[in-house]
Amino acid sequence: MADVVSFRKEEQSGPLLREVNSPVLRLTLNNPPANVLSIALMEALLAALEEAAASKEIKVVVIAAAGKLFSAGHDLKEMTSHRAHADGGRAFFERTMRLAAEVMLTITRLPQAVIAEVDGLATAAGCQLVASCDLAICTDTSTFCTPGVNIGLFCSTPMVALTRAAHRKQAMEMLLTGEPIDAGTAKEFGLVNRIVPQQYLRQVIDKYASVIATKSPQALKIGKEAFYRQAEMPLAEAYDFAVGVMVENMLARDAEEGIGAFLGKRMPDWKED
Incomplete structure (x- = not known):
């Protein structure tokens, strides 16, 4: 059976908030206004996931977000600021993409189940994060897109997770058009498991987490x-x-x-x- 529930809050400031409601670890992206996946946020997320992987207390990890957006993807301002470097930003761009890939691979390799709790827009690497999780539950007003093509940047790294979650032609539709899809279409594509009204999102997530936590x-x-x-x-x-x-x-x-x-x-x- 699942452990007796204990509750504590940790790190209630910074780009990533942690909440342990044993046996569930809740990680909340907290990088307003768009919860962009900056280096600082990705490093904090990776560290939290690696810590969870070594924990005997944690049975389920939930990745949520503060504010009105789940995540707008990589921090384009942070990346653009490095174009002035001698290499045109190459080293920083590679660091950013490899760190993101490491985060996504860590989610997949984590011994615990990982659930994405989505309320709002998940775009580019934010959509990649949703697709990388084992389960994804969203509100009926959530939207998803891979809009890199709109700014001359094909979403090649989000594509890896997206093509493993959605059907191939539907993934290509998102990648080629860059247009957002609504929650119903995301479920039809296979990107999310369930759609719920906003007021019930946490309740449904907690139910899924508690059920999974009772398993071996x-x-x-x-x-x-x-x-x-x-x-x-x-x-x-x-x-x-x-x-x-x-x-x-x-x-x-x-x-x-x-x-x-x-x-x-x-x-x-x-x-x-």
Whole structure:
């Protein structure tokens, strides 16, 4: 079962706010007015995710945002300020993109489930962040876009996450037109799981998080890693890989406990790694 709930707030200033309501870690982008993914915000987000990965207390991570926008993507003013450098900004541009890629990969590789809580616009790298999360739940007024093409900059790095969340032609529609899509279209495309009225967003997120937190941390870790690995494999190779994962999972202590609890009509007692 999930841990007894404990509550504490941490780091209630700066570009990233943390709130621990054990077993859920809530990370709130706090870089007004547009929650741009500046170097400072991405470094703070990466550090928080890496800390969560090592935690036995945290079972679910929620990524939310303060204000009216989820995130407008990279900080274009910050990036443009480096064009005056001798290299025209190349080193800073590469640092920015590689840091963003590291954040997205860390979300995918995190042993815990990560849920995007979206209320407002998620654009460019902000849309990439949503697409990188395991689940995404948004309000009915949220919008999503990859508008780089409108300013001569194709959203090539957001494309990586987007094409793994949405169907290929629908992802290309977003990338080629740069036009925003509404919440209903985002759900149809596969970018979000559910759409809820704004007043119920936190309630629905908390419900999802609490349900996931009751599951075996060992099984979730095994399953999440396997999910992303098999998705990149040909069908036969994916089945071969999944068979091996399933056998090892069956031999794991939590599977033995969970099956025993099911057959014995009792609640399972999950163990930490």
